Amino acid sequence: EQLDKVTIVGSGAWGSSIATKIGRNCARLPFFEEKVSMWVYEEMVDVEGSVEKMKLTEVINTRHENVKYLPGITLPENVVAVPDLAEACRDATLLIFVLPHQFLPRLLPIIREAAHPSCRGVSLIKGIDFCKEKGTPILISQGIAEAMGDGFECGVLMGANVASEVAEGQMCESTLASNFGPPADEITRRLFDSPPHFRVQHITDVQGAEVCGALKNVIALGAGFVDGVGLGSNTKAALMRVGLKEMAKFCHMFFDGIRDDTFMESCGMADLITTCFGGRNRKCAEAFAKQQMKDIKEGRVIAYDLKQSEALWTKIEADLLNGQKLQGTITSKDVYNLICARNVTADFPLIKKIYDIAYGGHPVEEIVLGISTVPTPS
Ligand code: NAD
Ligand code: 13P
Numbered sequence: 001e002q003l004d005k006v007t008i009v010g011s012g013a014w015g016s017s018i019a020t021k022i023g024r025n026c027a028r029l030p031f032f033e034e035k036v037s038m039w040v041y042e043e044m045v046d047v048e049g050s051v052e053k054m055k056l057t058e059v060i061n062t063r064h065e066n067v068k069y070l071p072g073i074t075l076p077e078n079v080v081a082v083p084d085l086a087e088a089c090r091d092a093t094l095l096i097f098v099l100p101h102q103f104l105p106r107l108l109p110i111i112r113e114a115a116h117p118s119c120r121g122v123s124l125i126k127g128i129d130f131c132k133e134k135g136t137p138i139l140i141s142q143g144i145a146e147a148m149g150d151g152f153e154c155g156v157l158m159g160a161n162v163a164s165e166v167a168e169g170q171m172c173e174s175t176l177a178s179n180f181g182p183p184a185d186e187i188t189r190r191l192f193d194s195p196p197h198f199r200v201q202h203i204t205d206v207q208g209a210e211v212c213g214a215l216k217n218v219i220a221l222g223a224g225f226v227d228g229v230g231l232g233s234n235t236k237a238a239l240m241r242v243g244l245k246e247m248a249k250f251c252h253m254f255f256d257g258i259r260d261d262t263f264m265e266s267c268g269m270a271d272l273i274t275t276c277f278g279g280r281n282r283k284c285a286e287a288f289a290k291q292q293m294k295d296i297k298e299g300r301v302i303a304y305d306l307k308q309s310e311a312l313w314t315k316i317e318a319d320l321l322n323g324q325k326l327q328g329t330i331t332s333k334d335v336y337n338l339i340c341a342r343n344v345t346a347d348f349p350l351i352k353k354i355y356d357i358a359y360g361g362h363p364v365e366e367i368v369l370g371i372s373t374v375p376t377p378s
Helices: 013-028 056-063 085-089 108-114 140-148 163-167 184-192 206-229 233-254 260-264 266-278 280-297 306-321 328-341 349-359 364-372
Strands: 006-009 036-039 079-082 094-097 120-123 128-131 136-139 154-158 172-177 198-203
Touching: 006 013, 006 085, 013 036, 013 079, 013 163, 013 184, 036 085, 056 079, 085 108, 108 140, 120 140, 120 184, 128 140, 128 206, 128 328, 136 140, 136 206, 136 328, 140 154, 140 206, 154 184, 154 206, 154 266, 172 184, 172 206, 172 266, 184 198, 206 233, 206 260, 206 266, 206 280, 206 328, 206 349, 206 364, 233 260, 233 266, 233 349, 233 364, 260 266, 266 280, 280 306, 280 328, 280 364, 306 349, 328 349, 349 364
Parallel strands: 006 036, 006 094, 036 079, 094 120, 120 154, 172 198
Antiparallel strands: 128 136, 154 172
């Protein structure tokens, strides 16, 4: 039996965090080659004890720590940082895609060229694309499979998995959705599953799991608005309930074969909960809300225009995330454009209201209207 050669494409907070599980599993399980390549977008970083900046790959390979994106966590020594993408993916049979999806398209032709012909993939990316011409959503896993060609199969790992908590070894669950068939589904699950603290359940509903992962980032912006306005848990719970229903409605409207039990898995309700309390999207949206209220109160603006909204999000991302990337804002735009193109905005009053606040100059206090609007019956 050929052993799987695993490559992790991406090394941000989540890429580095999941590398702790993958590295240990590749070192101990008989299905995988021990060495795991991790493609790192090279940059110069500040390092304690060094006056000069150092290459991030060198720091990872000598100190076994991603000092920029996941400081304080030791990475397994069999995880090797590689700055050259083709070299990192050479002959890989199992590719783990884990980077902000805006950076993915230009990488895929290089990955396709380098990977083994029998390669399969798992996307950990939470986002969605939108085809303007057809007015249809495109799943990131679908985009990956099409770009890789030749019957490439791509599953997803989605779940309530704030990167730092997973890396610290706090107990949580995650959902692997894939249709590789036996034994590859189980082998792939075992790549991630790390009893007793990181438990991975397998399902076959790739589309449902992936859409949940993308849309909960949008609802989390709403949770940040609720916090910014100063409203409490009851309002946030209402937002999450309505948000989950809109997530399910979106899944059923745009995809066939969605399973309702997917929403009860870690990738569904649980990820929505953690992101609405502990995620970056929530945190940045709270800052957006507070700044908007301050600017209006102090008379600097009556309402932000699109350019001002864009500029404020960019500033907040830079100020609060130290190079990490917000996904909910991009996804909010893509999803809003899609429901407009399909003329179904009335079915998604909360998602529409979140977009209106994020980019349309609406006051953040209006978030409660998005929660309490009764959508058109389906
Ligand atoms: P991140 O936001 O922590 O880091 C940004 C990454 O982008 C860095 O690795 C950086 O090197 C890279 N980058 C910057 N410019 C680039 C360029 N031009 N080309 C290529 N790469 C570039 O990343 P993350 O948190 O690991 O997020 C990756 C995916 O995982 C996202 O879809 C996110 O939604 C998802 N996710 C994140 C978490 C989390 O808690 N962080 C949890 C689950 C899923
Ligand atoms: P944020 O990107 O909002 O931090 O969400 C992380 C996540 O996906 C947790 O599962």
